[in-house]
Amino acid sequence: MNRLTQGVIMAVIGVMVITATVTGLYLNFVKEVLRIPLVVSAGLLILMGLYQAFASDSGAEEPVSRPGHEVAHDKVSAVGWFLVVPFLIMSVVVPPPLGSYSAERDTGLAASAASDGGWEPLPAEDPVTLTLDEFQSRALFDESESLRGRTIRLVGFVSSVESGEGWAITRLSLNCCAADGYALKVDVIGGQRLPDDTWIEAVGRWVPTPPNEDGSYSLPILEIDSVQQIEAPDNPYE
C-alpha cells in the first residue's frame, strides 16, 4: 500500500462515513451520541487522506529496497486493505437494522427494576405513547400500577413468540452498537397479525399478570384495540 492509495482510501472512508451521518444510515449500526465523534473522525480522515495523497512530499514514499535492510517495516501489510470492507458494505450493500431474526433469539425482557425515586404518574394525554422499555418497567415493577385503566400506544415491529397470539410488539435497543443489541417485547392479545418485521403502531390496554411461581417474569401483555401499519422510524432502535 503506497502513500497515494492510503490517502485515497482514508478520504473515501471519511466520505462514506460522513454521508452515513447525513442520511441517518449510521443509526442502523450505532447510537445517536456517536454522530459528532463520527463526523469529527471522518473529517480528520478526509483531511489526512488528501494531505497524504497529494500534498505530502514524496521523498519518503517508497523506501529503496536493499538486501538485508528492513524495508517492509515502513509499509503497511496487505491486511490494511480490510479496513475499507465494513464501510464499503455499509455504503454499497446497506445492511438493514437488526430485526425479528435477532429478536426471536432473545427473551425480550430487558427492562430494569424501578429507580429508587419511584414512578412519575403517566402524562394525561390519551392514548399515552410509551417506549417498550417504559411499558415493560411499569408493567413489571411499578407497585402503584400506573398503567391500569390507561389506553396506551406502542410503536415497534412484529416478531414471533410462542405465547399469546404468537406475535409480539418488538423493538431492539443498543448499549453501544448493534453488536450488543437486545430485544424488548410486549406480548399481545387480539389485533391483526402482520408479517414479521412490519412496523406497527398498536393502541390497547395493559393486562396485569402475576409473576411466575419461581419469581421470574413473563412478557407483559397489551390487549390490542387497534393496530396500524406505519413507516419505519428514523431511529429503528429504542
Place this chain on the structure above:
Amino acid sequence: MTDAPTRTDVDGPTRTRDRRDLLPYLLSAVIVVLILSRSRIADLIEANGALATWLTVFVSIGVQALPFLVMGVVLSALIAVYVPADALARWLPQRPAAAVPVAGLSGMVLPGCECASVPIAGSLMTRGIRPAAALTFLLAAPAINPIVLVSTAVAFNGRYEFVLARFTASLLVAVVMGWLWLWIGERLPLRIPRPHQHGSTRLGSFVGAAGHDLFQAGGFLVIGSAVAATVNVLVPREWIDSLAASLLLSVLILAVFAVVVAVCSEADAFIAASLSAFPPSAQLAFMVVGPAVDIKLFAMQAGTFGRSFALRFAPATFVVAVLASILVGGLLL
C-alpha cells in the same frame, strides 16, 4: 505476513509488492460487482435473517470503533512525532518495577476503548518507554478510564462495589502482567514498532505515521470484528444464560465469552449486568477479561507487535485476568 524483518532476501519484497499492486484493481472489481448486483444482494439479505444480522453486526463494530481508532492513531502519531524521544521515559520512575504501576494508573487518562490503546502503546515503546510499562498501559487504559467506570456504574444501577471491583481487578491484571514481563518477558519475541521517517516535514511525518497505524491496526480490527459477528449470529444469548453453573465454571464461561464476543469496553458492563443468572465474580470476569484480551485486540496486537508475541501474551493475560477476577470478586462482591 507482517513478520517482515525475517524476509530479507533480495527478491522477497519485490515479489510481495507485485502481488500487492494487484489489490487496488481487485478491490475496484469487487466494488463494481457489488454495485451492479445491488438488487440481488438486497433480495438475498431480505430472505436470510442470519446474513443480514451478520452484516449489520460486522459493520456496526467497524463504525463504532472508527472514532476511537482515529483518536488512537492521531494521539500515537502525536507522541511519535512531537514528543521528544526521552521526555516520556523521564516522567516515569527510573526503577522499572516502580514504573509499571505508574503506567497502569496513567491508563485512567485515556478515555477510549481498546482500539485506541494498541497503537498508542506501540508508539510509547518507540519513544523509549520500557515495554513492560507500555504493555501495562495497554491493558489498563481501556479498562479503568472514567468513561468505562461511569458506564459500569450506570449498568449496575449504582452498585458501586462492581465499579470498585472492576477498577481493582483490571489494574491488578495490568500491573501483574507488567511485572511478569519484567521478570520473564525480556526473552520473549516482541517486535517494537520502529520510528519511521514518513516525510521530511513534521506534518508529513505525523500524517504518515497516523495513516500507517490506522491501516495496520484497523485491518486487524476488521478481521477480529468478523469473528465477533460470527459468534454473535451463531451463539444465541439464551445459550449463555442457560450455562450458569458452579462458580469456577461460570467464571471460565463468561471469560471465554468475553474473548469471543469482543464488545467495546464501554459497552461490556451493560452485557455483564444483563447476565444476572451468573454469580457476581463471573460478571466481573467478563468485564476484566474483555478489555484485556479479546479476539479483535489479539488480532491488533499480532499486527502491531508480531504474531509470536500475541500468541504468548494474550493467553497469559487471560489466565491472570481470570485469577484476578476470582480473587477480587471473592473479596469485594
